[in-house]
Amino acid sequence: xxxxxxxxxxxxxxxxxxxxxxxxxxxxxxxxxxxxxxxxxxxxxxxxxxxxxxxxxxxxxxxxxxxxxxxxxxxxxxxxxxxxxxxxxxxxxxxxxxxxxxxxxxxxxxxxxxxxxxxxxxxxxxxxxxxxxxxxxxxxxxxxxxxxxxxxxxxxxxxxxxxxxxxxxxxxxxxxxxxxxxxxxxxxxxxxxxxxxxxxxxxxxxxxxxxxxxxxxxxxxxxxxxxxxxxxxxxxxxxxxxxxxxxxxxxxxxxxxxxxxxxxxxxxxxxxxxxxxxxxxxxxxxxxxxxxxxxxxxxxxxxxxxxxxxxxxxxxxxxxxxxxxx
Amino acid sequence: xxxxxxxxxxxxxxxxxxxxxxxxxxxxxxxxxxxxxxxxxxxxxxxxxxxxxxxxxxxxxxxxxxxxxxxxxxxxxxxxxxxxxxxxxxxxxxxxxxxxxxxxxxxxxxxxxxxxxxxxxxxxxxxxxxxxxxxxxxxxxxxxxxxxxxxxxxxxxxxxxxxxxxxxxxxxxxxxxxxxxxxxxxxxxxxxxxxxxxxxxxxxxxxxxxxxxxxxxxxxxxxxxxxxxxxxxxxxxxxxxxxxxxxxxxxxxxxxxxxxxxxxxxxxxxxxxxxxxxxxxxxxxxxxxxxxxxxxxxxxxxxxxxxxxxxxxxxxxxxxxxxxxxxxxxxxxxxx
Ligand SMILES: Nc1ncnc2c1ncn2[C@@H]1O[C@H](COP(=O)(O)OP(=O)(O)OP(=O)(O)O)[C@@H](O)[C@H]1O
Ligand code: SF4
Ligand SMILES: [Mg+2]
Numbered sequence: 018x019x020x021x022x023x024x025x026x027x028x029x030x031x032x033x034x035x036x037x038x039x040x041x042x043x044x045x046x047x048x049x050x051x052x053x054x055x056x057x058x059x060x061x062x063x064x065x066x067x068x069x070x071x072x073x074x075x076x077x078x079x080x081x082x083x084x085x086x087x088x089x090x091x092x093x094x095x096x097x098x099x100x101x102x103x104x105x106x107x108x109x110x111x112x113x114x115x116x117x118x119x120x121x122x123x124x125x126x127x128x129x130x131x132x133x134x135x136x137x138x139x140x141x142x143x144x145x146x147x148x149x150x151x152x153x154x155x156x157x158x159x160x161x162x163x164x165x166x167x168x169x170x171x172x173x174x175x176x177x178x179x180x181x182x183x184x185x186x187x188x189x190x191x192x193x194x195x196x197x198x199x200x201x202x203x204x205x206x207x208x209x210x211x212x213x214x215x216x217x218x219x220x221x222x223x224x225x226x227x228x229x230x231x232x233x234x235x236x237x238x239x240x241x242x243x244x245x246x247x248x249x250x251x252x253x254x255x256x257x258x259x260x261x262x263x264x265x266x267x268x269x270x271x272x273x274x275x276x277x278x279x280x281x282x283x284x285x286x287x288x289x290x291x292x293x294x295x296x297x298x299x300x301x302x303x304x305x306x307x308x309x310x311x312x313x314x315x316x317x318x319x320x321x322x323x324x325x326x327x328x329x330x331x332x333x334x335x336x337x338x339x340x341x342x343x
Numbered sequence: 344x345x346x347x348x349x350x351x352x353x354x355x356x357x358x359x360x361x362x363x364x365x366x367x368x369x370x371x372x373x374x375x376x377x378x379x380x381x382x383x384x385x386x387x388x389x390x391x392x393x394x395x396x397x398x399x400x401x402x403x404x405x406x407x408x409x410x411x412x413x414x415x416x417x418x419x420x421x422x423x424x425x426x427x428x429x430x431x432x433x434x435x436x437x438x439x440x441x442x443x444x445x446x447x448x449x450x451x452x453x454x455x456x457x458x459x460x461x462x463x464x465x466x467x468x469x470x471x472x473x474x475x476x477x478x479x480x481x482x483x484x485x486x487x488x489x490x491x492x493x494x495x496x497x498x499x500x501x502x503x504x505x506x507x508x509x510x511x512x513x514x515x516x517x518x519x520x521x522x523x524x525x526x527x528x529x530x531x532x533x534x535x536x537x538x539x540x541x542x543x544x545x546x547x548x549x550x551x552x553x554x555x556x557x558x559x560x561x562x563x564x565x566x567x568x569x570x571x572x573x574x575x576x577x578x579x580x581x582x583x584x585x586x587x588x589x590x591x592x593x594x595x596x597x598x599x600x601x602x603x604x605x606x607x608x609x610x611x612x613x614x615x616x617x618x619x620x621x622x623x624x625x626x627x628x629x630x631x632x633x634x635x636x637x638x639x640x641x642x643x644x645x646x647x648x649x650x651x652x653x654x655x656x657x658x659x660x661x662x663x664x665x666x667x668x669x670x671x672x673x674x675x676x677x678x679x
Contacts, residue, residue: 064533206389211604211618240606277538279563283590295503
């Protein structure tokens with residue numbers, strides 16, 4: 018069986034600048050090939066601006082792509098029109114970080130969750146009746162842990178965590194196969210974050226969902242993801258089983274990223290790999306390996322030839338000429 | 344000035360704001376802590392717990408109409424509450440400095456960062472333009488800004504987030520303050536850049552003997568950076584103590600539950616994360632007893648009276664359990 022979602026040398030470039038000062042190309046996503054298998058949770062990690070959100074939006078064709086291909090359930094949707102995408106839309110949904118911005122403040126929670134049910138018909142074209150919608154609303158609120166009474170209230174009456182439950186219910190209304198969640202717990206306080214991470218995990222298990230879970234917090238991703246893709250400047254530099262990648266990283270960037278996470282415990286002595294400088298601009302990514310300007314292992318070859326993703330023999334791939342050996 | 348007094352002593356700080364229709368609400372209640380020389384203290388808590396308000400009160404920067412500040416804030420023994428604006432401003436420039444999450448709170452977009460630091464220096468010291476610039480370049484260099492001479496000629500928006508943060512820290516340190524208040528200084532930064540800035544803060548303490556009040560919501564940042572830690576919950580101190588002791592054996596059920604709910608980066612991955620039910624109360628709906636009681640796994644009748652801070656070992660905790668002779672809350676996840 019084919020992967021649920023596959024990208025083949027997918028690129029998304031933005032033209033930035035102005036007529037006056039000249040246009041330049043920003044390579045937000047630059048030639049990414051990966052597969053998302055049914056029932057897995059693929060975590061996308063990397064620092065601000067590395068292209069996580071752009072990749073997530075491309076996967077669901079919420080934006081036009083510049084080059085490459087996207088296959089959903091074996092079907093090429095790279096350039097599919099809105100009309101051709103429409104029957105597939107219920108099967109792919111997105112949850113965003115900002116739980117408030119994605120909810121119309123003037124509508125009741127019940128209406129917000131029911132909206133996709135009203136917009137989309139059944140696969141055979143039949144509309145959903147009000148009785149059916151009411152029943153589904155009951156199921157959904159139970160599923161995400163919202164009291165029935167919540168359906169009559171407005172978004173502002175809820176805390177951030179509860180609003181994220183509303184967003185999740187909305188995303189699940191049409192029983193999707195794939196959910197792309199973009200930093201869905203990043204804005205939440207830790208004590209609430211744990212509730213929502215658990216909810217994501219429970220739902221994935223009970224409904225057999227497939228997630229692409231975008232987060233900059235490595236420990237959140239480790240908790241929920243089965244596989245992890247590490248991004249740097251629009252490219253995937255390492256991808257593989259979560260435990261393999263996060264416990265014994267092969268790419269020097271992954272290693273540095275993990276070592277920079279401050280851990281909430283005392284007595285763990287970890288070797289900090291301090292990277293100098295900041296991430297270069299995606300308008301002019303460095304030649305050769307994109308990471309060579311900050312890489313502690315870089316050698317002459319690295320600035321000349323770009324390393325391709327290679328199988329490391331343990332189910333993970335890394336794009337580095339001198340991968341870290343364990 | 345009292346030579347024996349702690350650098351900063353905050354006692355029973357209460358900040359009250361008007362809440363409409365003649366009512367008021369206590370944003371911060373009876374918060375006490377102190378900070379010694381060459382010490383980094385973490386003030387940690389979730390959003391709305393009163394961290395930033397406490398910092399602004401110390402800086403004398405709360406000017407909301409109708410705000411009332413009670414208690415005592417002494418800097419080297421000198422009371423700051425009620426001090427007149429001029430004296431406060433003098434203190435802020437020279438003795439106490441503050442840095443923020445967003446460097447643009449402190450920097451203006453219309454001048455180069457070098458110009459802004461020069462001005463700050465010249466406002467407090469008799470320096471020529473050239474002399475000030477030399478010191479500015481030196482400061483930027485000390486903050487780890489590469490090519491500081493060129494960086495000084497840049498406007499804030501021409502610098503990366505990490506460099507802007509360093510420029511703001513350079514400006515804050517320009518007059519050698521003995522106290523630096525850092526409000527979520529790394530929250531907007533990526534982890535690799537955050538690591539650089541936290542290194543810098545530790546170096547300031549080590550090399551210059553600066554004292555830092557580090558405000559953050561990130562328990563990891565606290566564990567790595569702070570000598571002592573004060574945990575706030577809903578405008579009240581839940582516990583404080585040496586960072587080492589507090590993380591090894593949190594004495595307050597809130598601290599323990601909070602630490603448990605953070606997914607671990609290493610070791611066994613829990614099947615489910617231990618989570619705290621519900622959400623923190625709004626200040627106007629804070630229970631009269633222990634503010635954490637409605638969410639606490641150990642809540643009982645005795646918790647309906649507000650517990651005061653009691654010492655337990657090197658820590659102090661606002662919880663009835665230790666006084667009742669009960670064991671401290673066990674940690675759910677055993678650290679590997
Ligand atoms: N509409 C747009 N026009 C121009 N540039 C864009 C646009 N959207 C994104 N970018 C740029 O593309 C790059 C990747 O952005 P993206 O939002 O995908 O990153 P991200 O990894 O999600 O970052 P964060 O962690 O900050 O959310 C960035 O340099 C960003 O500035
Ligand atoms: S290819 Fe070279 S520069 Fe790139 S990550 Fe590997 S060692 Fe570092
Ligand atoms: Mg993003």
